[in-house]
Amino acid sequence: MSKTFDRFASIAFLLIGLLFVIESRSISVSSYGSSVGPNIFPMALGTILILLSIKLLFETTKYKSEDGSKEPLQYMKFIIIFVSAAVYAAVLEPLGYVISTFIFLLIAFQTMERGKWIQTIIIAAVFSFGVYYFFAEFLGGSLPGFPEF
Amino acid sequence: MSTIDFLLNGFAVAFQWQNILFAFVGVVIGTAVGVLPGIGPMSGVALLIPVTATLTSGLPTEAAAASSIILLAGVYYGAMYGGSTTSILLNTPGESSSVVTTLDGYQMAKQGRAGAALSIAAIGSFAAGIVSLIGLVLLAEPLSNVAIKFGPAEYFSLMLLGLCAVSGLAGKSMTKALIMTVFGLLLGTIGIDAVSGIARFTYDMPILYSGLEFLTIAVGLFALGEVFKTILERDKEDGAIAKIDRVLPTKQDLKDSAVPIVRGSLLGFFIGVLPGAGATLASFFSYIAEKKFSKHPEKFGKGAIEGVAGPESANNAASGGAMIPLLTLGIPGSGTTAILMGALIMYNIQPGPLLFDDHPEVAWGLIASMFIGNLMLLVLNMPLVKVFAKIIQTPKKYLLPIIIAISFFGVYAVQYTTFDLFLLLACGVIGYLLSKNDYPVAPLVLALVLGPMIENNMRRALTISNGDFSIFVSKPLSLAFIIVAVLWLIIPLLMKLKGRNVIVNEEE
Numbered sequence: 001m002s003k004t005f006d007r008f009a010s011i012a013f014l015l016i017g018l019l020f021v022i023e024s025r026s027i028s029v030s031s032y033g034s035s036v037g038p039n040i041f042p043m044a045l046g047t048i049l050i051l052l053s054i055k056l057l058f059e060t061t062k063y064k065s066e067d068g069s070k071e072p073l074q075y076m077k078f079i080i081i082f083v084s085a086a087v088y089a090a091v092l093e094p095l096g097y098v099i100s101t102f103i104f105l106l107i108a109f110q111t112m113e114r115g116k117w118i119q120t121i122i123i124a125a126v127f128s129f130g131v132y133y134f135f136a137e138f139l140g141g142s143l144p145g146f147p148e149f
Numbered sequence: 150m151s152t153i154d155f156l157l158n159g160f161a162v163a164f165q166w167q168n169i170l171f172a173f174v175g176v177v178i179g180t181a182v183g184v185l186p187g188i189g190p191m192s193g194v195a196l197l198i199p200v201t202a203t204l205t206s207g208l209p210t211e212a213a214a215a216s217s218i219i220l221l222a223g224v225y226y227g228a229m230y231g232g233s234t235t236s237i238l239l240n241t242p243g244e245s246s247s248v249v250t251t252l253d254g255y256q257m258a259k260q261g262r263a264g265a266a267l268s269i270a271a272i273g274s275f276a277a278g279i280v281s282l283i284g285l286v287l288l289a290e291p292l293s294n295v296a297i298k299f300g301p302a303e304y305f306s307l308m309l310l311g312l313c314a315v316s317g318l319a320g321k322s323m324t325k326a327l328i329m330t331v332f333g334l335l336l337g338t339i340g341i342d343a344v345s346g347i348a349r350f351t352y353d354m355p356i357l358y359s360g361l362e363f364l365t366i367a368v369g370l371f372a373l374g375e376v377f378k379t380i381l382e383r384d385k386e387d388g389a390i391a392k393i394d395r396v397l398p399t400k401q402d403l404k405d406s407a408v409p410i411v412r413g414s415l416l417g418f419f420i421g422v423l424p425g426a427g428a429t430l431a432s433f434f435s436y437i438a439e440k441k442f443s444k445h446p447e448k449f450g451k452g453a454i455e456g457v458a459g460p461e462s463a464n465n466a467a468s469g470g471a472m473i474p475l476l477t478l479g480i481p482g483s484g485t486t487a488i489l490m491g492a493l494i495m496y497n498i499q500p501g502p503l504l505f506d507d508h509p510e511v512a513w514g515l516i517a518s519m520f521i522g523n524l525m526l527l528v529l530n531m532p533l534v535k536v537f538a539k540i541i542q543t544p545k546k547y548l549l550p551i552i553i554a555i556s557f558f559g560v561y562a563v564q565y566t567t568f569d570l571f572l573l574l575a576c577g578v579i580g581y582l583l584s585k586n587d588y589p590v591a592p593l594v595l596a597l598v599l600g601p602m603i604e605n606n607m608r609r610a611l612t613i614s615n616g617d618f619s620i621f622v623s624k625p626l627s628l629a630f631i632i633v634a635v636l637w638l639i640i641p642l643l644m645k646l647k648g649r650n651v652i653v654n655e656e657e
Contacts, residue, residue: 005586013328020335027349038342038349041604042335049331056324073381081380085553089570092561101554108550123547131558135203
């Protein structure tokens with residue numbers, strides 16, 4: 001259990017609860033016959049969340065300090081893959097499914113482990129083309145097609 | 150029409166060629182998903198929902214719903230079978246319900262009895278599947294009849310019970326589990342309120358009017374969360390796979406396992422029926438029970454076949470039992486059943502007591518195909534065990550990006566918006582952070598699904614009682630559920646205070 005993370009998290013949840021409570025006040029109270037309007041539920045939940053976050057904050061003060069036996073995280077790989085996934089999401093519609101998936105898989109495979117370009121290209125191509133033709137053409141699903149040139 | 154007539158009709162549905170094909174595909178994918186560490190039944194089912202939607206888009210709604218749910222349910226119990234393979238061969242549980250199998254199963258593998266362990270696990274799982282199906286058939290009608298008398302107050306309290314049960318036993322800290330639950334409920338309020346039509350928390354963004362899609366969040370939190378975790382943390386090299394010599398168990402093995410299988414099945418079934426308790430809890434309980442009942446408790450942990458037979462039967466029986474509250478009451482009892490329920494709702498089939506009246510083909514078709522699926526799994530497992538052992542050796546470098554690509558494909562095929570893809574990525578990061586720091590994700594998913602239902606029922610009940618909150622405690626059934634819900638929360642707290650170890654219910 002990470003003390004710093006839990007502290008962070010409890011404050012974050014506190015703020016989220018607060019946000020929901022404040023926003024609920026601006027939701028219309030009218031309830032069309034029922035005595036409970038649409039603002040009651042979020043407000044009650046937000047309040048409970050605030051209370052629970054405070055309790056969590058209290059609990060973090062009781063944590064024993066952790067031993068620093070954390071394994072080094074491979075940040076670089078993750079960031080590259082994450083950014084390329086975000087770009088993949090952004091270009092999916094403009095560039096079409098096959099092209100964007102192919103590029104994403106290329107980058108991801110190479111990031112995970114360099115080398116073996118031929119295998120990488122083949123597998124990425126098989127996957128992108130395979131899924132597209134199988135679902136879009138054969139089964140009649142709907143995926144972004146090729147861009148107009 | 151009597152139950153038997155319905156069941157025969159169900160078999161008629163299940164024997165249609167496309168449903169047999171779907172059942173087969175489902176159990177194969179399910180076993181593969183269970184074998185691969187990192188993807189559990191929840192991610193597998195979540196990933197496949199959009200795929201099944203596309204596959205069945207040509208059929209009329211009812212037939213499509215029946216076929217999809219047959220496939221998804223096949224994935225669910227197929228994963229229970231598959232999970233034991235890695236536990237026995239690699240000492241790595243494929244998912245949390247197979248953790249207990251590693252204790253004795255891996256020991257048996259080291260002694261060269263891997264084949265026997267695997268087949269006993271398969272046989273036990275099959276027997277358990279049959280037991281849970283018989284229970285399902287017997288209990289479905291009576292439970293639905295009782296459930297029809299439920300009013301909104303009872304539904305509210307029962308769903309509250311389900312949420313409290315999942316939170317009370319999830320993870321090491323109940324505070325964190327409760328926070329996750331409340332957060333999930335809050336996320337469910339985003340969108341246009343169903344009762345009054347007023348937009349909540351949408352900030353004039355039209356894309357939020359229908360709320361955050363449950364499927365995106367589920368796939369992001371589970372599948373992508375696991376993928377990011379594996380990418381970030383360098384996994385230790387897997388140990389050498391134990392060799393599989395004889396595949397068939399000896400007569401002595403069969404004799405030793407018979408009683409544990411029966412015990413495990415019954416125990417697992419009843420635990421599965423309880424909302425909130427699932428396969429993981431069932432396998433733990435079964436292991437403890439087998440140890441207590443055994444004449445040679447010191448054999449446990451060193452390769453006792455009872456330690457494999459009991460828990461494996463229990464976790465399969467529990468997954469069958471978990472379908473009961475889903476089908477008869479419309480209340481999902483665990484993360485995976487919540488996802489199954491999401492799939493049903495997508496087809497406009499409302500699970501609950503009226504399911505058996507309005508859509509009997511879906512309900513009985515599903516039950517009948519579970520019989521067929523279990524049979525398929527038993528037949529498949531023996532010869533295919535070696536094939537599945539090969540799958541475990543798929544290099545991670547190819548597997549992980551393909552899982553990301555499948556998640557993208559799956560979510561986009563259903564939602565058609567780029568917003569959901571970004572939400573998917575965000576949930577992946579959040580899922581990684583949460584699971585790494587011991588925040589259980591299953592309550593969040595369950596709360597997201599149950600939230601709107603809980604709120605609607607609460608408001609309906611209050612409308613009936615004219616704003617009087619005591620309606621929830623004045624109706625006897627509702628009061629009973631609320632008391633049990635409070636007990637689920639308080640008892641683990643008390644036990645922790647006393648210092649006893651509380652069994653932890655990870656998502657399964």
